[in-house]
Structures are given as C-alpha cells and as structure tokens.
Amino acid sequence: MDKNEKINWDELGFEYIKTDYRYISTWKDGEWDDGKLTEDNMLTISEASTSLHYGQQCFEGLKAYRTKDGSIQLFRPNRNASRLNDSCKKLLMPQLPEEKFIDACMQVVKANERFVPPYGTGGTLYIRPFIIGVGNNIGVKAAPEYIFCVFCVPVGAYFKGGLAPVNFMISDYDRAAPFGTGQQKVGGNYAASMEPHKIAVERGFADCIYLDPATHTKIEEVGAANFFGITHDNKFVTPKSPSILPSITKYSLLQLAEEVLHLEVVEGDVFIDKIDEFKEAGACGTAAVITPIGGIEYENKLHVFHSETEVGPITRKLYDTLVGIQFGDIEGPEGWIYKVK
Template identity: 40%
Template sequence: MSQQTTFPLEFELTPSETARSSAERETILADPGFGKHFTDHMVVIDWTVDAGWHDARVIPYGPLMLDPASSVLHYGQEIFEGMKAYRHADGSIWTFRPEKNAQRLQSSARRLALPELPVADFIESVKQIINVDGDWVPDAPETSLYLRPFMIANESFLGVRAAHKVGYYVIASPAGAYFTDGVAPVSIWLSTDYSRAGRGGTGAAKCGGNYAASLLPQRQAYDNGCAQVLFLDGETGTHIDELGGMNVFFVHGTDTLVTPRLTGTILEGVTRDSILQLARDRGMTVLERDVTVDEWRDGVASGEITEVFACGTAAVVTPIAQLKGEGFTIGDADAPAGEITMSLRQELTDIQYGRLPDRHGWLLRLDAAAETEVTA
C-alpha cells in the first residue's frame, strides 16, 4: 500500500473569504461551549493507492462533497483523534504530546485498513491550522482550542474491501471550561447488557463505531441519573474496561494507583499515560491489571479504595463519586473529589498551560513564533 510520494508534504493555503471578524470571533470565544463553533479553515490531505499522500492544503472550512456511494457511509472506514491547543500566559500556543496522537492514529489506521499518515505530516497539519486560525485559541482559564484530526474512506464504490481513496482532515473548535462551576464528582452507570468492544475487535482503535456502540448504554446512564457509562470486558463480563470515552483509575490508600491493563479492548489514552507517569514521578506504586466490580465494592467498603476517577482529553480528570447498576450502588453520590485526584489534575493542567516546568518534554509550540526561535 503506497503511503506518500514526497517527504515532507508541502501545504498550500487558500484563505477564507468569509472569515469571521475579530468582534464575531470574540463573541464566540466569550462562551464557546464544546463542539458548537468551528474556526475559519480546515486541513485536507488526499491519499490514493497509486499516488500515496498528496495535495496537502489549508482551505476555508465548509461542507465535504461526498458521493452517496462513498465507502465510509457504508462500511465505516474512519478514525479520528482528539487533542487541544493551549494559550500560555505569554500568548504563545502549545499542544500536548502530539506525537502520541499521531502514533495512535497510525495504530487505528492499521486496524481499520487505512493508510498511515507519517507522524511529521500529522504534526505539521496541526501547526498549519494554528498558523491560519491561531486567533481562535481562547485565553480564559481552563479554555482551549479543541483539534479534531480525522480520516475517512471516500472512494465511491459498493464492495467489502479497503478503500483505494482516502481523505485526512483537521478541524478546530474553541472549547470552554469543561466544569463551568468547578470540578464536580459524578455518578456513573454500569452497563451489563452491552459491551464496548470484544477480543480481536476495534476497542483499541479510535474509530466512530466504538462510540456509536456506546450511545444506547450512555442513554441508559442518563436515564438513571448518571453522567457516564462504564463497560465490562466482553469476554468474561467481570473485568472493568473503561467508560464510554474515558479511562478509569482507582487510588488505594495514599500511595498506589491502579488502572485496568491494556488488553486490546481499551483505548490507550494519552491522558491515561500521562497520569501514570505523574504518579510514578511522585513515588506512587502504579499497577496496570485486571479490576473487577467486586474489588471496587469491597475496596470502598473496607476503605482500601479511597478515590476513583476517570480521565480523557476533554475533561482531563473527572472524580467519580458513585457507581450505580441494576439493584446496587457503590460509593456516595455526595462524596467530595479526592485529594490525589485533584492534585494530579492540577499538576497535569499546570503543565499543559505552562504554569509548571515541562520536565518530560511533552509540550510542542505550534504558533509561527516557534519557527523564529528555532532559526534565530
């Protein structure tokens, strides 16, 4: 399978003729919400089985032209990523561990029989959207510009095989603070009727089908007064996998952090990996292993499990107060957020926003000034 014809790709810019004015943009940034507004441009890179990756460009944001027979509409060949651009106190714009997102997109592509975009081109595509739409990165506390790279099979054909024509895109959306009134613990619902993924399936890939499969059980969670749904493994129905869109952690005592091991059915979260490293930096014992609901129940009852939280790009870290299921509850819905939970969240966001030293080299500057610094 051909991957690319030139290294690296060169991007052509077509500026939008209908870009929002500064006043319009500031009105949006004052209350952006999440996923409601989009910047003025988007990145597009084409791929064909014969030419590889080519025609990298930045164009005005707008609808995609898709043939009704486009294979993504019939066979679900699509993958995506989620990441953020952060404005630091000096006005500079940074992102967090983009190479991990690039590598995960490659892994997802392999599983979905899509072409792998080189890491360097992935990172450059993110820089390109910031170069043209950097003014859309908000500067209010806990805000960011959410970046959504995604890849779809857009060959027009009906037939079950990997597509010979693919499009890669990056769109961007300003994001307000996830917790507008401060970080609040949530209750989550245990799904026993549905599984998120099965052994040998696509659970470790970031593809839309996994999220589509979570929507019905997520609705059940809402109906039961919960903010999120928790899934068990599809093979035994006893081990905890992850939430609909977040990884889950358990604090034992004051010095041990436990999270379900990666089994091929759990998404390898960038935030997950970062939390594990920060915990190790503190000297905590970090364990990646199977965790059962019975262990959760017994651990809370005995006091061994002192805190539970979930993590992901959007919310960063969310304290979990209570697990609810058919005929049972674990924990107290009114329990406050745990001290370790909140300190890990604070440390991670302080690194992302430049308030703490980046001792692991996780940050990458995206705005044009970074190029000037490198060549000066």
Template identity: 60%
Template sequence: MGYALGETKFRFRAEFVEGKWQEGALTDDKFIHIHEASNVFHYGQALFEGLKAYKTKEGKIQLFRPELNFIRMNQSLRRLVMPELSEELFFKAITEVVKANKDDIPEYGKGQSLYIRPFAIGKGMNLGVKPSEEYIFSVFCNPVGVYFAGGLRALDFVTTDFDRASANGTGQVKVAGNYAASLYPRQQAIDAGYAGVIYLDPSTHSKIDEVGAANFFGITHDNVLVTPKSSSILPSITKRSILYIAEHMLGMKVEERECLIDNISEFKEAGACGTAAIITPIGSITHKGNKHVFSTEVGPTIKKLYDTLVGIYYGDIEAPEGWIREIK
C-alpha cells in the same frame, strides 16, 4: 455537558489518490462532498484523533504530547487497512490549522483550550466489502470549555450490560464505530440520571474496562494508583501521562491490572481521564442496583493529579522532557 464554544474558519485537507497522499492545504470550506457509495457510509472506514492547543500565561501556544497522537492515528489506520500518514504531513496539518485559527485559541486563565480533531475517511465509489482506494485526511478545530458541565466535581456513573468493544476487536484503536456503539448505552445512562456508563470487560463482565469514552483509574486506600489492564481499552495519552505524574512527580506506586467491579471498595477515590474529560472524579458507581459512593467531593489525590496535569498543559508547571511542542 459543556464543550464546543464555536467554530473556526480554517481546516486542513489532503487526499489519498493514485496510491499516495497529496500535499494538502488549508481551506475555509466546512463541508466535504463525496460519492454516496463511499466506504465511510457503508463499511465504516473512519477514524479520528483528539488533542488540544493551550495558551500559556506568556502567550505561547503549545501542544501536549502530539507525537503520541500521531503514533496512535497510524495504529488506527493500519487496523482499518487505510494508508498511513507521514509525520511531516500530520504535523504540517496540525501546525497550519492552529496557526490559521490562532485568534480562536482561548486566553490563559479561562480553563479553556483549542480542541484539534484530525480524522480520516474512505471515499469513492465502492460497493464491495473491501478497503477504499481513495481517502481524505482532514484536521479541524474548535475552542472548547469543560467536557462535563460544572467544572471539576464528582459525578455518578452506572455499569451497563452493553459492550463498547470486543476483546479482539477495535477497542485499542480510535475508530468511529466504537463511538457509534456507545451512543445507546450512554443515552440510557443519561436518561436514568447518570453522567455516563462504566463498561465492563466483554468476556466476563466482571472487570472495569472504561468510563464511556474515557479511561478509568482508582486510588487505593494505601495510595496506589491503579488502571485497568485489558485488550479492549484505548491506550489513553492522558492516562499514560497520569501514571507518569503519579509515580515520578507525586511519589506514588502505580499498577496496571484487573479492576474487579465487585471489589471497587478497594478504591478511596476513582476517576475518568482522557483528552476531552482531562480528569473527571467519579463520585459513585451503581452496579446491578447497588450504589457504591467514593465521595461527593473531589478527592485530594485526584485534585493533585488534576492540578499537576493542567499546570503542565498551560505552562505553569515544567513538563517532563519531550511532552510539549510549541507552535511558533
């Protein structure tokens, strides 16, 4: 896999003390010094978001639908009984970090971007199983390349008997524990020669849920874009955008419904989507030793979706209203 191209100098930090979030400020300190009994180490009060800044041909710096990241971060905070962020604090942090590190934003035409990572953790002495009384909210960033090395190409995935999250657990929020649980099955897949895993629904293991840390979608033989509907799936901003692009810009029918693993032949193309992966074509899925091949090449519909989405990212295609926030 590709990805981080280097570190940046500045990040933003704010603390929650005495019942309220402090104003916060930029810092060049890459390290966080906290008590060994902090909740983040023992009871997992930790969550994050991911978004990107892109540089256009004209040199403008723009974010893609960051309001949805703000909404989703507060959903995660509520789920872990952590104090919510104000819109003002969230966007102050994002804006100051992007501006302070603007020289590290990759130039237009390289297919690269500035990945922005807001996160929040519980801190302070706490040995009881209860929410922290103090928290840190921070935002840092790194210039990044493509998530999967080799660019846009079809990759092979395999199903796993492990679950990423339970039906009524934390699958719909972006908490750190979800990713810790995914490391072992992911490593098993990579060791076996696959790009990653396909998670099935935790209740019956008969329906596709997600593709590693990304959302799944498929294109049926009659050109319908389908994504799984499940209570344990993270609501992907990229997936939501792809559904809109398919329906309103490419004239396709879209559906959110169950995707049975034993019926994947209904799809002529399949892909994974997310902030990091953008759109990654799935060449094959191996399930219980049986390999179903979609295509060894990038399918035409996935290519259209990818080109349209990336065109919006970099300002080459006009975005739907409200999708772009320019950093000036």
C-alpha cells in the same frame, strides 16, 4: 463564524463552531498529496465511500493551549499521530507520516489563532484530525482513496463550577468486542455507546461504565474515557485490556503518578466486585482531563469512593499537575510540549 463576531469565552461549551481554516490532504495512487488549508468546511465525497457504508474511518482529539505569556502549545501530538496510525493499520488504511500529522495540526492552530481562548478562561482549542475512506467502491474492501482532514473548535472549561465528582452506573452493554476495535479510535465504538449512554443519563447518571466484553467482571472504560483508581495503600491502578482505547491522558497520568506523586502504578485487572479497594476513582480523557467519580452503581447499590461532592486529594493533585503542564505553568517531562511558532 463571522470575522467581526466576538466570542464570549465564558459561555463556551463543547459545540461545533465554524473556524476560519481547516487542513485537507488526499491519498491516491499510493501516496498522500502535499495538503493545504481551506476555508471550506464541507467535504464532497462519493456516495459509495467505504467510510459511509463499512465504517472505514478513524479520528483523534487533542488540544491547543494558551499559556500565561500568550504563546500557544500542543500536548503530546506525536502520541496522537501514533494512535491514529494504529487505527489506520487495523482498518487497512494508509499510514500518515508523524511529521505530516503534527505539521497539519500546527498549520490549523496558527491559521485559527484568534479562536484559541485566553489564558485563565479554562478554554482550549480542540483539534479534530480524521481519516476517511472515499472513492467509488461498493464491495467490502479497502477504499481506493482517502481524505485526511484537521479542523478545530474553541471549547470551554469542562467543569464550569470547578472540578466536581459525578456518579456512574455499570452497563450491561458492550462498547467493543473482545479483540475487536476497542483499542482503536474508530466511529463504530462510539456508535455502540450512544444507547447505553442515553439509558444512564435517563437514570440520573453522568454515563455508564463498561465491563470487559468477555466475562463482564472487570472494569474497562468509563463512557468514552479510561478508568483509574487510587487504592487505600496509594497505588494508582488502571485497567489493561485489548479492548480499551490507549488514552494519552491516562498514560500521562500514570507517568506523573509515579514520577511526581511517587505512587506505585499498576496496569492490570480491575474487578468490579473489588472496587472497595479504591479510596478515589476517576475517568480520564482529552475533554475533561479527569472526571472524578463520586460513586458507581453496581447491582442496585451505589458504592461511594472519597465523596459524592468533594474531589479526593490525590485526584486533585494529578489534575492540577497535568493541567498545569498543559497550560505551561508547570514544566513537564521532556518531549511532552510542542510550541506553536
């Protein structure tokens, strides 16, 4: 993006915009180099890279927020660093020191400060760290070299007209195998979700909901997000499974539900044939924070929770609390906020 070109913050969506700088570091001969910022947004890699052929790659997503006083902060980047390393461990890729991950994100945000949307617009600077296997390798084995990169793009408010419920349908497809890579943030899980997402959208739904791949009786993920429900007796319930990505947003909501809203919190099985136990439901993740679920279609019947048009009161309170912490309007639990200096 041209340095003299002005951004219309109100028209930002979730699209790629070339920002000024990104961070890149290479792992070779058993260690990571020091890393550096670069203006070049193109990677040159071997045609035989394992990331291209065998899916040896993983990524993360987090945001930088502009606060009311003009400062910038990150939300729990240490948890993203930990999850990235969990993915690396699963795919036999080298671990990345937490301090290197956080420092890289900080460098990228500071170097691209002009792209952090102003406070009050609802916009944020989305940060995408990733690690890919590179080098000359044609066999199905770990790569000889790796690239760690962090880039960022300014993104607009997810709900342009305010927080609003949407409907989902149950999918017959699986996004991940039992005890496969469902807990890791790897590209293969997302590739598997593209066809079922397309089917859901063509049928007029926001996305599809995946049931557990072993029995197809329990809710696991909502598109690329985690599920939660509020029971009629005010319990915050979210699925627990070895094939669910451990959402940082979800675990933040779990803590806030218990400590701020004083709800009983439960991680366990969420059976699809018992969704009438919930008076509210939502999907949660980095992009939207919370997407309220109006209804779920299952066996050709739409089960509506609180409303198809209005957000439930507990869902709204959770959303307002978490977003308030992220933008610096509410003090969050110790260790959640990292100031960019």
